[in-house]
Amino acid sequence: MMNIPMLDLSEQYQHLKEEIFQALEKVMSSSHFILGENVKKLEKDIAKYSHVAHGIGVANGSDALHISLLACGIQPGDEVITTPFTFFATAGSIARIGAKPVFVDIDPKTFNINPALIEAKITEKTKAIIPVHLYGQAADMDPILEIAEKHNLFVIEDAAQAIGAEYKGRKVGGFGDTACFSFFPTKNLGAYGDAGMIVTNDDQLAEKIRVIRVHGSKPKYYHHVLGYNSRLDEMQAAILNVKFPHLDAWSELRRKHAAYYTQLLSDLKEVVTPYEDENSYHIYHQYTIRVKDRDALQAYLKEQGVQTMIYYPLPLHMQPVFADLGYKEGDLPESEKAAKEALSLPMYPELRKEQQEYVVAKIKEFYHQS
Structure with a gap:
C-alpha cells in the first residue's frame, strides 16, 4: 500500500534548504525584522508580477481582505456581494466590518461566482463585489467588472489560491481595485507561517492600506484612523523571496x-x-x-x-x-x-x-x- 499525502512540502524544502538558511541568516545578522528590505523586495516583485503599481505586505490573506474593504471605505450596514463556496475568510472579512455578505451562487463548471446572477442582488446598499479565483482558476472577470462599473462598485479580488493564474492572458491581481494574496504554507507560493499581500494600481488605496497595516499611523505615533497591526515580517518575506523565482x-x-x-x-x-x-x-x-x-x-x-x-x-x-x-x-x-x-x-x-x-x-x- 502506498501512503500519499494531500500535500508534501518536504522535497521542496530539501531542494531550497541551503538557500533558505542563507536568507534567514542575513535577516538575523541584520537585526531588522519588521518591514525591511526583504519585504520591500517581495512587494516590488509581486506587484510587477501582477502588473500593478503597488504591493503591500500584510500578516495574512484574511487581513488582506479585511484591510482592502476598510481602504475602500466599506462601513457597517453596507452590502458586499461574494460567493458562498469559498474559505470562511472571504465572507468573514465582510462581517467583521459590520457589513453584510450577500451571497451569489456559483457556476457549477468552474466553482466560481456566476456573473449572470450578480446584478439581481445589487441594492442601494451594495458597495463592492469580491470574486474568488477558486482552486487556482480565475473568475469570469469581464462581466463582473462591467457590472461594477455600471453600479459604481469596488472590486476586490480574492486571489488567495490563485497567484500566477491568468484570465484572457493577464495575471489575476490586476483586475480589481485591490487583490488579495495568501502565502499560507499550503498555498502554491507558501511561507513557513502566516503571510499575505494586497496589490493595487490605485495610489490612494495603496497609501490607505499602508497606513491601516501599522495601527493607522502616519507619521509614526500620529493616528488619523483606527488601523491594525498587520505586517508581513522579514523572515517570512525572506523565505518567499527564495521561493518566488520557482x-x-x-x-x-x-x-x-x-x-x-x-x-x-x-x-x-x-x-x-x-x-x-x-x-x-x-x-x-x-x-x-x-x-x-x-x-x-x-x-x-x-x-x-x-x-x-x-x-x-x-x-x-x-x-x-x-x-x-x-x-x-x-x-x-x-x-x-x-x-x-x-x-x-x-x-x-x-x-x-x-x-x-x-x-x-x-x-x-x-x-x-x-
Missing part, C-alpha cells in the same frame, strides 16, 4: 499533473474532472473532482493510504454564524450541490506519476466494487 515552474508542474489525472480518469463515468475555462490559465492549487458518493469514496481512499480533502463541506450561507442573514437550504443550489460532491485529490509540484496512478487505480477500484 513559482511559474511549479505552476507548470501542477498543470502537467492535472492533465495526467484527467487523462487517467477520462474513462470513469462516475467522476467529473475539473473544467478549465477557455479564458483561463488554471494553476491547480487544488485538483477537485465531483462525484455523487463523495464521502464513501473519501473513506475508501483513506483506507488505501490516499489523503484527500473536502473544500468546502458547508457553504457559507448555511454556516451557523450567518444564520441571521436568513438563508435556507435550497437558496443557492449549485453551491450546496458542490459542497456534497467536491473532492480534492493530492496535488503538489513534486507529485510523481506512480503516485497519481495509484490514486486513480484506487478510485476505479472503489467504483468497480460498488
Whole structure:
C-alpha cells in the first residue's frame, strides 16, 4: 500500500534548504525584522508580477481582505456581494466590518461566482463585489467588472489560491481595485507561517492600506484612523523571496499533473474532472473532482493510504454564524450541490506519476466494487 499525502512540502524544502538558511541568516545578522528590505523586495516583485503599481505586505490573506474593504471605505450596514463556496475568510472579512455578505451562487463548471446572477442582488446598499479565483482558476472577470462599473462598485479580488493564474492572458491581481494574496504554507507560493499581500494600481488605496497595516499611523505615533497591526515580517518575506523565482515552474508542474489525472480518469463515468475555462490559465492549487458518493469514496481512499480533502463541506450561507442573514437550504443550489460532491485529490509540484496512478487505480477500484 502506498501512503500519499494531500500535500508534501518536504522535497521542496530539501531542494531550497541551503538557500533558505542563507536568507534567514542575513535577516538575523541584520537585526531588522519588521518591514525591511526583504519585504520591500517581495512587494516590488509581486506587484510587477501582477502588473500593478503597488504591493503591500500584510500578516495574512484574511487581513488582506479585511484591510482592502476598510481602504475602500466599506462601513457597517453596507452590502458586499461574494460567493458562498469559498474559505470562511472571504465572507468573514465582510462581517467583521459590520457589513453584510450577500451571497451569489456559483457556476457549477468552474466553482466560481456566476456573473449572470450578480446584478439581481445589487441594492442601494451594495458597495463592492469580491470574486474568488477558486482552486487556482480565475473568475469570469469581464462581466463582473462591467457590472461594477455600471453600479459604481469596488472590486476586490480574492486571489488567495490563485497567484500566477491568468484570465484572457493577464495575471489575476490586476483586475480589481485591490487583490488579495495568501502565502499560507499550503498555498502554491507558501511561507513557513502566516503571510499575505494586497496589490493595487490605485495610489490612494495603496497609501490607505499602508497606513491601516501599522495601527493607522502616519507619521509614526500620529493616528488619523483606527488601523491594525498587520505586517508581513522579514523572515517570512525572506523565505518567499527564495521561493518566488520557482513559482511559474511549479505552476507548470501542477498543470502537467492535472492533465495526467484527467487523462487517467477520462474513462470513469462516475467522476467529473475539473473544467478549465477557455479564458483561463488554471494553476491547480487544488485538483477537485465531483462525484455523487463523495464521502464513501473519501473513506475508501483513506483506507488505501490516499489523503484527500473536502473544500468546502458547508457553504457559507448555511454556516451557523450567518444564520441571521436568513438563508435556507435550497437558496443557492449549485453551491450546496458542490459542497456534497467536491473532492480534492493530492496535488503538489513534486507529485510523481506512480503516485497519481495509484490514486486513480484506487478510485476505479472503489467504483468497480460498488
